Amino acid sequence: MTTLPRRGGLPENLISFKGCRAHIPPSTMLTENPRVVFAKRPGTGMPVAGEHIVFEPSHSIDLDQVPLNGGFLTKTLMLSPEPFMRERMRDLCIPSYSTHAVLGDPLVSFGLVVVMRSEKEGINPGDHLYGLTTWEAYTVQPYVQGRAKYDAREVPDYTFDVDALSLQMVPDPKGAFPWSRYFTVLGAPGLTAFCGFEGCADAKAGETIYVSSGASAVGIVVIQLAKAKGLKVIASAGADVKVEYMRSLGADVAFNYKTTPIAKVLQEHGPLDLYWDNVGGETVEIAIENSRLRARLIMCGSISEYTVAPEDRYGIKNTSMIFKKRLRIEGFLVPDLAPALAPRFYAEMPGLVAAGKVTAKEHITVGLENGPEALVAVLKAGGNEAAGKPVILVANE
Amino acid sequence: MTTLPRRGGLPENLISFKGCRAHIPPSTMLTENPRVVFAKRPGTGMPVAGEHIVFEPSHSIDLDQVPLNGGFLTKTLMLSPEPFMRERMRDLCIPSYSTHAVLGDPLVSFGLVVVMRSEKEGINPGDHLYGLTTWEAYTVQPYVQGRAKYDAREVPDYTFDVDALSLQMVPDPKGAFPWSRYFTVLGAPGLTAFCGFEGCADAKAGETIYVSSGASAVGIVVIQLAKAKGLKVIASAGADVKVEYMRSLGADVAFNYKTTPIAKVLQEHGPLDLYWDNVGGETVEIAIENSRLRARLIMCGSISEYTVAPEDRYGIKNTSMIFKKRLRIEGFLVPDLAPALAPRFYAEMPGLVAAGKVTAKEHITVGLENGPEALVAVLKAGGNEAAGKPVILVANE
Known part of the structure; x- marks a missing residue:
């Protein structure tokens, strides 16, 4: 029997499967x-x-x-x-x-x-x-x-x-x-948004939320959940077509962070009761700066940092505002919250999607x-x- | 009547008191x-x-x-x-x-x-x-x-x-x-420690807490509350006499951060379930780095930053660990929590102090x-x- 190469092209008559090396008749x-x-x-x-x-x-x-x-x-x-x-x-x-x-x-x-x-x-x-x-x-x-x-x-x-x-x-x-x-809405991103929003946000009608990466699969669901709860939604993305899309989902303020400074938008439309972080880095600092008393920051992802060496990442200098403003910054992963919240998600979300009350778009x-x-x-x-x-x-x- | 100067030495026959200008007989x-x-x-x-x-x-x-x-x-x-x-x-x-x-x-x-x-x-x-x-x-x-x-x-x-x-x-x-x-224990520092520890920490016996500024008026009370609850306590201060003092209060690991790197101590005696922050800045970054899954960071003060310009403050680069480790970072001030917790503090603490179960030291x-x-x-x-x-x-x- 030939030794199975661990990587690279397989000989045609060999099937690799967890350490099992099966000799397949050539007629297969x-x-x-x-x-x-x-x-x-x-x-x-x-x-x-x-x-x-x-x-x-x-x-x-x-x-x-x-x-x-x-x-x-x-x-x-x-x-x-x-x-x-x-x-x-x-x-x-x-x-x-x-x-x-x-x-x-x-x-x-x-x-x-x-x-x-x-x-x-x-x-x-x-x-x-x-x-x-x-x-x-x-x-x-x-x-x-x-x-x-x-x-x-x-x-x-x-x-x-x-x-x-x-x-x-x-x-x-x-x-x-x-x-x-x-x-999107019915998969991991929808469940992520649902778990974080229902499990960590303590959102109340009339509050203001800022969603970074608002056009991401998670972001669009957060926007829609927040709107359904009566929040004012500020959302950002890095392309104008995404800005239009976020607006179509109900975002009250949607902007392209590549052309409009985040701080300027938050100063005008904040302060924030909630910040949904999908990006990490400097945006977190700006959100803290524009947070209201007892704002909650939900840390969901850090897309701006995955390809930056730890020592080159942006350093947040305003952490003393966490006690000064009595902020709560909370990180979560779906596996932590899903046992409690997934049943509700699967019970409620498919109906909302079928009825067109929650929507999404996929780019194939x-x-x-x-x-x-x-x-x-x-x-x-x-x-x-x-x-x-x-x-x-x-x-x- | 002479006009009362707002600042500076008062004429001997005038008493300043909230806009009232009283002429006092010279015999006063x-x-x-x-x-x-x-x-x-x-x-x-x-x-x-x-x-x-x-x-x-x-x-x-x-x-x-x-x-x-x-x-x-x-x-x-x-x-x-x-x-x-x-x-x-x-x-x-x-x-x-x-x-x-x-x-x-x-x-x-x-x-x-x-x-x-x-x-x-x-x-x-x-x-x-x-x-x-x-x-x-x-x-x-x-x-x-x-x-x-x-x-x-x-x-x-x-x-x-x-x-x-x-x-x-x-x-x-x-x-x-x-x-x-x-x-100390019976005043604002004691109440601060009590409110933060009872209101934000979710401390459980067997967990490990690190208290920075552990010899401060707040720190010494946190150390004693944590020990009373069965936690392992790591505490730091900036002078050897303070290190000895923290040890006498029950701190399991006490060290002088000026002579022993914080990261080294936390790597050896961590990871942390809880961090009590009295100092802000780089110490927060080190605490995040050495936190365990679902650790809580209680932000009580920022002594390292009060005399540093905002732009010169230390920038924390590992904020992505907040979601990766599912941390909760929470700031508080006593006036927020005192309505709920002060009655218990005043009911319990004086007895503990009189009985010698909670102690403190003042430097006059x-x-x-x-x-x-x-x-x-x-x-x-x-x-x-x-x-x-x-x-x-x-x-x-």
């Missing part, structure tokens, strides 16, 4: 199974498509005979390029809230898949599932390649096992809304081969000039 | 009434005794005949130099949580006074009162000179009327503890003329080499 029908792999750590900079994140078309799979080992085989329909994927690409010595991405294996992100074959009870061909999956055309689930080693004793207590966010069945919207909506990029570029665009501040959450359409059903 | 007995006045704004630097804070011995008062206008006359026994007094000396254009100190008038701080004469019901000669008072030997209460103008419409919503913290009756300890204890400086230097020492990081809360003994009864 193989289907192309392209993937996008995490090829090289980008250090503190921006990952480069083709260098750090590489499309590999040369893999293949036998859809009829690949062993399922009690699991199930899925076809990837859509994938979601996400900021947290950059965090997983950090150097091994840097601790963070997520496990590391595995070098040489496919990227992992939220995705929508359809079941082709199954040995698992309760999972049937034709079922649609949404959750963490690998960036490849077909996957034996639960996926093994791309899965990070997780040993709670070896990581800080705030690091959680990203790969544990498993696929979950999602109902067929039957035309009430597009499947892609599972990547066709083809897994364009995945690396789509991910890099997400990581650039305002790099994606289109309004709508980027989604990669890998295949139709 | 005048008693010296020295004061310490706020003479000049120190900008962003350290105030200088004799320049910004000036002892003026030339004032006098007729103790028998000074009009009380329904109030009462007090003799000042002790005064407390406090960091918040520096904040009140800031330039007029800078907003903050406190009203400004009044130029040319006596300083205002917490003090212990005894009543000499009274026209106010419920206040009788011999009563002891603790609360905000002026830095002078004798005062007609409520004091008028030194009182800042306060109009809620003219200040930010987070600015409160410092002078509203009125004098309150305190019981005679009758030897159970010294009167000076009203400046004798003489109002030494007040300016004592205040400057409080504002210097670790500037006061003695353990114990600085208190100025103005007079014995």
